[in-house]
Amino acid sequence: MPQFDLGAWSAARLALVEQCLSGWVVDDAPAGLGDAMRYAVLDGGKRLRPLLVLAASEALRGNEHAAMRAACAAELIHAYSLVHDDMPCMDNDVLRRGKPTVHVKFGQAQALLAGDALQALAFELLAPDDDKVPAAIQAALCRLLARAAGHEGMAGGQAIDLASVGLPLDEGQLREMHKRKTGALLQGSVLMGAACGGATGQARDALAQYGAAIGLAFQVVDDILDVTADSATLGKTAGKDAAQDKPTYVSLLGLERSRAHAQELLALALAALEASGLPDTRALQALARMVVNRDN
């Protein structure tokens, strides 16, 4: 295999993702709602979830129309969760991606509605009224995204997060929280990509394992960066978990063991790809390394 250039691979795909997001997140939504939705989604973010969808779909030569829709839908769910999570009744954060958060800029009511509308739009993207995406793929994508976003996934994880402030969680409880809060949508992105390629059996199971490992690794690294990076590098408020007395991997395991754990999870993710039987998983491998070795 020739050397894989993640930068070039990502740049080509992100240009398309940005173009599609800009076209799909309309600015004609009424009464400022469109402005708030676009502000929440465009010009920011690592777009990790879209890249995972596209990489998984490409590994299976999946339906490209479906994959781009799923990529953008995953990003809309992520964006809505940040909007709601930043609100005063949740984390009360004023800085996100180096900009004022949505409720600071547009008011709390508009932020609430923009998040709600972004969630609906995510599902709308997955169920287009055309024949480029077979109904079976549309239905599978809606199923995967709904599970990843809902009470079994992201929303459930945030509820645990809320209830855990100031409590001493053990590693099992912390893992359970993060498996849902962050891991479910990252794994869901991989599984949506797999569904675009009709993955079954061994390949599907291996990609599920890969998604679970990088989903957890992402959060371990997030906890590390919350302690080691500054707000300018992160584009969001650093040190806020400690300030809010939230349990984290670093508070539980310490910095060094947290770093070692992230590397173990990377090894698990790469082993899963090895076991998948898929001929070319270089993009998925490179994304796993990026998740663990990123500095913001």
Added chain:
Amino acid sequence: MPQFDLGAWSAARLALVEQCLSGWVVDDAPAGLGDAMRYAVLDGGKRLRPLLVLAASEALRGNEHAAMRAACAAELIHAYSLVHDDMPCMDNDVLRRGKPTVHVKFGQAQALLAGDALQALAFELLAPDDDKVPAAIQAALCRLLARAAGHEGMAGGQAIDLASVGLPLDEGQLREMHKRKTGALLQGSVLMGAACGGATGQARDALAQYGAAIGLAFQVVDDILDVTADSATLGKTAGKDAAQDKPTYVSLLGLERSRAHAQELLALALAALEASGLPDTRALQALARMVVNRDN
């Protein structure tokens, strides 16, 4: 045709709807989230949207599994919208269906998450991993519900509502707001029922017109009841539109012309059913009459 008994028809279906909602809105969601979700959904509400889904599906002898899922999904979207709408940053209401609102009972953060999780659950219900509902129906239902709930529908209408406080809307603007805010999900419920029966052409168009007419009629009657009923009868705070200086049909047209307008919309709805070519639309007829003649 024999006399149609809406009470008996509804009672039989609502028993099933309640049973399904209770089974599908899980109480094992973590950290109190399940309790907040169930509180928001169970033991309350007229269940008008489920009844519209089921009536439309029955008029077309539609897939019963799909129809029950769509019925419950529409109710979950309705329930989530009430939870978010009642929050302090929106309408700041403390009474709903005669009980404390969700954020009063569970806190704002949990209310926010419960609403978010209910929206995700609605789409999860529409895309089951079984063969009782064909993928084409699953995809069509997700498409219709997403459009009804999102920026073109309910969320967009609420944004207009927010932006309209204290402004003199004309009847066209008021209609546009309500068409989205309340009408889209009511019409969407009818269209989901139609999709369960594979409606096309004349029948589908007629049901769309029926749904649009009763959707608007519902809001006109809501505006009338806000002025004429008391809080105990409504199960929510009466007179709040006037207190919040929101434009309503009554403030625009006066009470008598608003009542006449509701009757005109009922006539439109019934004429659309007449034109549908469907052999038995008695449940849909009776529901339209109930929407217009209700006292809470």
